[in-house]
Amino acid sequence: MLDTFIERIRTAHENASPLIIQGGGSKTFYGSADEGEVLSTRKLTGVIDYQPKELVLTARAGTPLAEVEALLAEQNQMLAFEPPHFGGPATLGGSIAAGLSGPRRPYAGAARDFVLGVRMIDGTGQPLRFGGQVIKNVAGYDVSRLMVGALGTLGLLTEVSLKVLPKPAAETTLQFELDEAAVILKMNQWAGQPLPLSATSWHAGMLTVRLSGAASAVQAAQAKLGGEALNDAPAFWQRLRDQATPFFDKRPLWRLAVKPTTPPLKLGDAQWIEWGGAVRWLASDRPATTLREAAKAAGGHATLFRGDTPPDGAFTPLAPALLTLHRNLKQRFDPRGIFNHGRLVPDF
Missing domain, CATH: 3.30.465.10 (Uridine Diphospho-n-acetylenolpyruvylglucosamine Reductase; domain 3)
Known part of the structure; x- marks a missing residue:
């Protein structure tokens, strides 16, 4: 072969x-x-x-x-x-x-x-x-x-x-209604605590958090955090993993990788936040330079994930030494x- x-x-x-x-x-x-x-x-x-x-x-x-x-x-x-x-x-x-x-x-x-x-x-x-x-x-x-x-x-x-x-011995998913500024603060606070976090997602005012690990650890974390349990949690995370929701059908779709503590970018576009604040998905028609400059100012970079490729490519152009x-x-x-x-x- x-x-x-x-x-x-x-x-x-x-x-x-x-x-x-x-x-x-x-x-x-x-x-x-x-x-x-x-x-x-x-x-x-x-x-x-x-x-x-x-x-x-x-x-x-x-x-x-x-x-x-x-x-x-x-x-x-x-x-x-x-x-x-x-x-x-x-x-x-x-x-x-x-x-x-x-x-x-x-x-x-x-x-x-x-x-x-x-x-x-x-x-x-x-x-x-x-x-x-x-x-x-x-x-x-x-x-x-x-x-x-x-x-x-x-x-x-x-x-x-x-x-x-x-696979984890136990998993549960909790949801909280929070605005963007509050959710970024909350996710970073939780990241510094001994919690069995295994996924975070925020979109349209709803924070969704997955806890995974030993049953006792998951139960203790759930009691501490509160929130509402999500019944179809595996399906929710699979849809997010595969971008099988209407949000990800939007074009152009940008992926901004930034510092988790980055405050709201205020670009005025529909977005989905993952990875404890480190990934900001944006459905945006703004120029590539605008989004890349915003990501760079936040300590990261911007990638055109879906849509018509800019003249300089889908990925942020490399610095001369890296190129x-x-x-x-x-x-x-x-x-x-x-x-x-x-x-x-x-x-x-």
Whole structure:
């Protein structure tokens, strides 16, 4: 199977023919437009190794994310970074390449925190392996995690090894009616307390908080915080994870990553706040420069998540030193720029 991919990539390298790496296609909207023929990973399927007692799973990149999660659920385990499916046939490799995490991310860690190792094919058609299948396996630069969020611009992921975690013994979700200023203050106050927080969400005056952990800890936190229990909590968090609500259908949709303590941005646009205040989703027609300057002033950056890409790309333009680093990495892994050209940075 891999020989077919290697041969096609080597031919594309020789001819400088661009390729679009694609799994289930659930995240084709993310990033700038790329160009070339589709190189599908859908045939690279199957769980290669799963050791529940070791909390480690290895699977091929084209394995459906739903299949991986179902297997873990049989052992009462999970992908703690809650990768979004976006309502499509998401794959494991696509989730890692996009580097996106769901509601649990601030409390459990990001996608890159759970990657132990990868196998990949670089832009010359050379098979490479980085990391391994144990948690303490990294000496020097951790190249495997470099692939997380690279959007396939450095190579074709063929296999991924991940750390998994047990599901919480107990979970409950509470709701509170609060305005934006009050909710930012409240979320930051709670973040500094020994509470079993595992997700926060605020939209249209309603704060929703998930508590996860030992039953005694969850019960004690619920008694302390008060609020109203949400009956369909799993469905609520799944909809938020996959952006399956009318708010996220709006265009353009911007994702501002800022300091959690950032006060209301007062941009006058519809918004949804996640991650304890660290992510502000905005449905806004304002110029990209306005939103990026607002995010920069708040210690962060702005990404066009859905909508027509600005001339300088969906992501905040890199500083010269970082751009040079990205160029050097691209040159090393994909010297002729055949993979997902323009997806991450407009000119390569």
